[in-house]
Amino acid sequence: MNEFKEQIAIVTGAASGIGSALAHKLLKEGAIVALLDINGAALKTEFKSYAAKAKLFPIDITKxxxxxxxxEAIVAEFGKVDILINCAGITGATNVFSHDVSSEDLHKVFELNFMSSFYITKAVLPHMMKLRYGRILHLASVAGKEGNAGMLAYSASKAAVIGMTKVQGKEYAETGITVNALAPAVIRTALVDAMPLNQVKYMIDKIPMKRCGTLEEAVNLSMYIVSKENSFTTGFTFDLTGGRATY
Incomplete structure (x- = not known):
């Protein structure tokens, strides 16, 4: 316990799913966590027991x-940022062939899945560079590696996240900052529960373990990625796919 004591972390998409699970874990491990999500009511409900350790920012991170x-507010109060985890994301329309994908849906998915991660990382990196330390984790997806049929917007946006991770990992490799991504297959969350059953079955059928991953499994791997112990891996996309993507 208290592995992350006195560290300042930022988690986006913190009101639900993987983002919420990661934020809870960091708080329990002693970190002060800034929680960014457009759903302010859910943030208050999820993190009311942590009092001053949980800093709520109910904002639209695509702005x-x-x-x-x-x-600026986080750095003004705490003087630094040690950890950034970009979890916010949506699937957009699914089970849709490419010729039927709407431009509006594509833009909406890219704005949240890719552009918001870029905006926040761009704002945080100068502060990490001053500290000469930082751990950045972008939540990608196996869909960004392989492409899921019927999920053009989501797959393409997550491929962009993986590309950004590779670039940033190289750019800041000598600064004490690591930048990595996590590429899950299907993790059982509300996001997955809202998808069409045939789309979810399509994805699970591709997993050799023939099951969804759990939030606990996603959290365990993520905590290593953003820990001080992860000091010689950067620009890498960690697999969390039950054997689907072994490269």
Whole structure:
């Protein structure tokens, strides 16, 4: 316990799913966590027991101005950022062939899945560079590696996240900052529960273990990625696919 004591962490998409699970774990391990999510009511409900250790930012993180203000407020209060975990994401329309994908849906998915991660990372990196330490984790997906049929917007946005991870890992490799991604297959969350059953079956059928991953499994691997112990891996996309992607 208290592995992350006195560290300042930022988690996006913290109101539900993997983001919420990771935020809870960091708080229990002693970190002070800034929680960013557009769903302010859910943030209050999820983290009311942590009092001052949980800093709530109910904002639309696709708006760069709001992101910059939030990061400025965090640094003004705590003087640093040690950890950034970009978890916010949506699938957009699924079970849709590419010729039927709407431009509006594609833009919406990219704004949250890719652009918000870019905005927040851009704002945080200068502060980590001053500290000469940082751990950044982008939540990607196996869909970004392989492409899921019927999920063009989601797959393409997560491929962009993986590309960003590779670039940033190289750019900041000598600064004490690591930048990595996590590529899950199907993790049982509300996001997955809202998808069409045939889309979920399609994805599970591709997993050699023939099951969804659990939130606990996602949290365990993520905690290593953002820990001090992960000091010689950067620009890498960690697999969490039950054997689907072994490369």
């Amino acid at each position: 760069q101005v709001l992101v910059n203000k939030a990061i």
